[in-house]
Amino acid sequence: MTDWLGMTPRPVAPRAELRAAVLARARGAGRRPRWAAATALVAVVLLVVAGAWWAGVSLQRLGGRVRALETRLAAAQDTMRLLRGPGTRVVQVPVRTAGRLGSVTLFADTVAGRWYVACENLAANRPDEAYQLWFATDAGMVTAALMPMDRSEPMWMALGIPAGVARVTGAAMSIEPRRGSPSPTGPMLFRLNL
Amino acid sequence: MTYSNRLSQEAERSLLERLRAREAAALGELYDQLAPWVLGLARRILDDPAEADEVLSDVFVQIWEHIDRHDARRGALTPWVLSIARTRALDALRRRRRWWRKAERWGEAHLAEDGGTLSPPDPGEAGVPGWPVHQEVHAALAGLPEEQRRVVVLAYFEGLTHSEIARRTDQPLGTVKTRLRIAHAKLAEGLKHLKDWRR
Structure with missing residues (x-):
């Protein structure tokens, strides 16, 4: 009931020009929230879509990264199994290349027929040359790996003795043409018997 | 009417x-x-x-x-x-910023206007929609005793709390509340037909 007290003061006629201004402002303000709501809705939808896209891309990237790490972990575990294997022999050979002393370490699993080879401090090859590793067998030299090195940096690899190769009795490394050679032709860096 | x-x-x-x-x-x-x-x-x-x-x-x-x-x-x-x-x-x-000083000045200045005798309308004023209601509400407020009208005006037009009205009028808080309660009851009775009308 007290709200009727608002009619106690005498009425005051608004200035004539006020009517249009007040009504225009009121109607404008009334429309704003609808526009604002629509704009906000669009913004939210865009945000959600962008967020979903970003999440999808991130998940995909993370999934790829996880798979890559799993592969590397499996390889590392496989290498560890080879290194700890009861039939594995370890041979380290000092190698001098271009006046530099390096080494080739060979982990040879004679039971499983797998090798793990680590090369340290070998000199970089000339552009037309590459290092080539050989399986020494009863039937002669069989290529094991071609290792072109443009920079002097550590290198390691796991090798499997191909099926059909005669009994492997040792290993050798030589410098061969860049494309490799079916049999050793270049300077022999080392040859050893296992 | x-x-x-x-x-x-x-x-x-x-x-x-x-x-x-x-x-x-x-x-x-x-x-x-x-x-x-x-x-x-x-x-x-x-x-x-x-x-x-x-x-x-x-x-x-x-x-x-x-x-x-x-x-x-x-x-x-x-x-x-x-x-x-x-x-x-x-x-x-x-x-x-100077709310209190102005409010006090206006309170005094408008007290008579809110509850005093209704002066004759200016030309055209009586044609404003709602003028009869204005006269009724004004009359209902004017019909209140001075001390009740004062607390109603301070509460309604100045927006003062009960405690502020008590300080302003130098009256106990209980007295202010009582006066407001009685005044509202009288206004409700006097303006009952407006309530009935709006239903």
């Missing part, structure tokens, strides 16, 4: 429906009906024509934006609009 210038119940219902349907012309009609009263109330509270104009504008923005909040079962449109106007004007009043 005739109410030819007041919004009839049916006209008000129609106006409300059109406002809710976002009919711009309806807002114009409401403005024509109530703007003089909103402005009169705002000027009474603020005593500042420019600020009162801003309040008038704010009130109609709020009406247009929030017409859905008006519950016809709880009261007519006019007192709802006036309550918005009062709240807006008091908000503006409270924002002023």
Whole structure:
């Protein structure tokens, strides 16, 4: 009931020009929230879509990264199994290349027929040359790996003795043409018997 | 007593429906009906024509934006609009730095106007929609004893709390509350027909 007290003061006629201004402002303000709501809705939808896209891309990237790490972990575990294997022999050979002393370490699993080879401090090859590793067998030299090195940096690899190769009795490394050679032709860096 | 210038119940219902349907012309009609009263109330509270104009504008923005909040079962449109106007004007009043000094000055200046003898209307004033209601409300307020009218005016037009009124009038808080309760009861009785009408 007290709200009727608002009619106690005498009425005051608004200035004539006020009517249009007040009504225009009121109607404008009334429309704003609808526009604002629509704009906000669009913004939210865009945000959600962008967020979903970003999440999808991130998940995909993370999934790829996880798979890559799993592969590397499996390889590392496989290498560890080879290194700890009861039939594995370890041979380290000092190698001098271009006046530099390096080494080739060979982990040879004679039971499983797998090798793990680590090369340290070998000199970089000339552009037309590459290092080539050989399986020494009863039937002669069989290529094991071609290792072109443009920079002097550590290198390691796991090798499997191909099926059909005669009994492997040792290993050798030589410098061969860049494309490799079916049999050793270049300077022999080392040859050893296992 | 005739109410030819007041919004009839049916006209008000129609106006409300059109406002809710976002009919711009309806807002114009409401403005024509109530703007003089909103402005009169705002000027009474603020005593500042420019600020009162801003309040008038704010009130109609709020009406247009929030017409859905008006519950016809709880009261007519006019007192709802006036309550918005009062709240807006008091908000503006409270924002002023020298609120107390001005409020005291206005309180004294307007006390007689709010409850004194109603002077004859200016030319055209009686034609303002709602003028008969104004006369009734004014008469109901004027009919209160001075001490009750004073606390009502301080509470309604100055927005003072009970404690503030007690300090201002140098009366115990209990006395203020009692006077307000009695005054409201008398106003409710005196303006009962308005309540009946809006139902």
